[in-house]
Amino acid sequence: MAAKHTPVYLKETNNSLIWMRSCEKETAKPVEGKVKGELPQWLSGRLTRNGPGKTGFGDTQFNxxxxxxxxxxxFIIHDGRVTYQSRFLQGDTYKKNLKANRIVVTEFGTGAYPDPCKTLFQRFMSFFTPLNKRDITDNCLVSVCHFGDELYAMTETNVMRRIDPETLETVGEKTNLDEYLMAVNTATAHPHVDPDGTVYNMASSFAAKGGPRYTIVKFPPPAVVNGKKKSSLDQARVVSSIPCKHKLQPSYYHSFGITENYYIFVEQPFVLNLKKFLLNAYLGKSFLAAMEWHSKEKTKFHVVRRDTGEILSTKYASDAFLTFHHTNAYEEDGHLVVDLCAIKSGDVISQFLLKNLSQGDFQVSxxxxPHHRRxxxxxxxxxTRTNTNLVTLKDTKCTARKLEDGTIFVEGQVISPNxxxxxxxxYKYNGKPYTFAYGVEVNPLGVQFxxxxxxxxxxxxxxxxxxxxKLVSEPVFVAAPDATREEEGVVLTTLLDKNNPTFIALLVLDPTSWKEVARVECVAQGKVTQTxxxxxxxxxxxxHLL
Known part of the structure; x- marks a missing residue:
């Protein structure tokens, strides 16, 4: 059902602990679903989704x-029929944990347990292994993206894993970005894709000359160079480099903005304390243990020209906020409009500890x-004069004022109280003026979608x-062939049943009416997890655009 906007949250009586589901059996062989309603005849392709699927190994649990x-x-959609399948990402990390029957590779919030497959001497010597040679997790559970015709699972390390788009099997060895780009330590799982197939991403280099830097990386479409085929990764290059404000405390970030002429990078005061990180790496502590939220710092907006890689000299800042997800950005009458989901504090990260999510009555304020902000x-x-609003766009409450030191202090506008x-x-409107955005409402009870x-x-x-x-997942807009209107297409999402863990459905919505067009219900071989x-x-x- 569709409803007009209301800020009232659902009062759920049954928290099914959806985040605590652990898939004990993959649906490796595709199962066909039951179609209800009518799928558009033009809708044909693959919807691939990524997310957490297993809560632990043996008697060890992730944090x-x-x-x-x-x-x-x-989901594969073809000739009005739909199949569903699921596979664990068979990376080195998964295989090591499975073999040891415990967690032996450190993750974002979980320190590794001693590997029983290693002798005491081997464990001791591992403390002297350089960071770039240590076991960096290839548990790529955040997103997927095509680089040319190759599909990759992505996370926030410098590692990606290629997967077969037909079988979902993990293909070949792990892909280390630092083999293509010098000294890349992290990268986002939210790249941007141009219509010609060029992929752009943000990365960090903690040991760069002159101190830690944020880099904007370009992956051109596959090409034949001097008679030899070059993949997108083979052609990777840095197009701009932004110095960190604090040399020993680089900012955490999860995504970035892009317009027709600019990149927008948000440097926020949720930082990685490198001193703690280096110490924790040798003590076997998690990445999260080195993260700090500095509430009195400002959030910075860095603007970079796409044609030259030049960083604009204008400094933009706002009161502190944390963002994971940019929605869109565009240029209008001499302004950059930046839309994102903003959170008031980095302390929210700790709310997603499994000890919290495992409580049936767990609730977040x-x-x-996140609230959607412009x-x-x-x-x-x-x-321009100081203390004068420099925003001249109509129909916005956003402001920007020049301070005495020349910084442009910006204040945002909340688009919705939800x-x-x-x-x-x-995504055909990515980096351009647009009207509509789609997302999930997060219920404070159990942090459910x-x-x-x-x-x-x-x-x-x-x-x-x-x-x-039912619970929903991230909506994905699919434009109709030869569409001329922004809303011309369908929105795809998945439905999970709070009480039936093997139920999963593909839901198809009409973006204009916001009503259901069709759904395809499937029965999985094991428990279905959220993505x-x-x-x-x-x-x-x-x-393949995003």
Whole structure:
């Protein structure tokens, strides 16, 4: 059902502890689903999704939601029929944990237990292994993205894993980005893709000359160079490098913005303390143990020209906030409009510890969860007066004022009072003016994805979709062939049943009416787990957008 915007959250009586589900059996062989309603005739392709699938190994349990073993889910749509399958990502980390029957590789929030397969001497010598040679997790559980015709599972380390798009089997050895780009320590799981197939991403180099830096990386489409085929990774290069504000405390980030002419990087005061990180690496402590939230610091916006890689000299700042997900950004009348999901504090990360999510009555304050916010950055600031609002766009409450030191201090506008995350758009409007965004409403009870949200970014109107007893996932917009309108297409998401752990359905919504068009219900071989992000690959397309 569709409903007009309301800030009232669902009062669920049954928290099914959806995040604590652990898949004991993959659905390796595709199972066909039962179609209800009518699928669009033009809809054909693969919806591949990624997320946490296993809570632990043996008698050891992961500590954090971001640590659980990656489980890849996929729906294949062809000739009006739909199949579902799932496979664990068979990376080195998964295999080592499985063999040892315990967690032996450190994750974001879980320190490794001693590997019983190693002798005492081997464990001792591992403390002297350089960081770039140590066991970096390849548990890529956040998202998936195509680089040319190759599909990769991604996380926030410098490692990706290639997967077969037809079988979901893990292909070959792990891909280390530092083999293609010098000294890359982390990268986001949220790249951007241009219409020609060029992929852009943000990465960090902690040991760069002159101190830690954030780098913008370009992966051109596959090509033949001097008679030899070059993959996107083979052609990877850095297009710009941004110095960290604090040399020993680089910012955490999860995504970034891009427009037709600019990149936008948000440097936030949720930082990695490198001193703690280096010590913890040798003590076997987690990445999370070295993270710090500095509430009195400002959040910085760095703007970089796409044509030259030049960092604009104008400094933009706001009161501290944390963001995981950018929605979109675009240029309008000498301004950059930046839309994202903002959280007031980095302390929210600890809310996702499994010891919290395993409590049936666990609830987070709505103020500690993401709200959709817009910021407007004026590009023409030289010669302007201080303490004067430089935002001249109509229909916005955003402000930008020049301070005495020349910094442009920006204040954002909340688009909707709903708790909204995992935002997606019609990606053909990425980096361009747009009207609609889609996401999930996060229920403070159990941090569950309870309702689907459609936002009109110009009017602030919000529409909600919900079905009793079901949970939704990130909505993915699929544009109709030869579409001429922004809403022309369908929105795909998955439905989980709170009480039936083997139920999964593909839900198809009409973006205009925000009503159900069709659904395909499947029965999995084992428990179905929630996912974070996914990508649709249309049959016949050579470039797969996000």
């Amino acid at each position: 954090h939601l971001f640590d659980m073993s990656a489980l890849i889910h996929q 709505p103020s500690d969860l 910021y407007v950055l004026p590009l023409r600031t030289q010669g 708790i909204i995350d995992l935002p997606r758009i019609n 309870s309702r689907l949200v459609k936002m009109n970014m110009r009017t602030g109107e919000t529409q909600l979709w919900h079905e009793e007893g 974070f992000h996914g990508q649709f690959a249309a049959t016949g397309d050579s470039v």
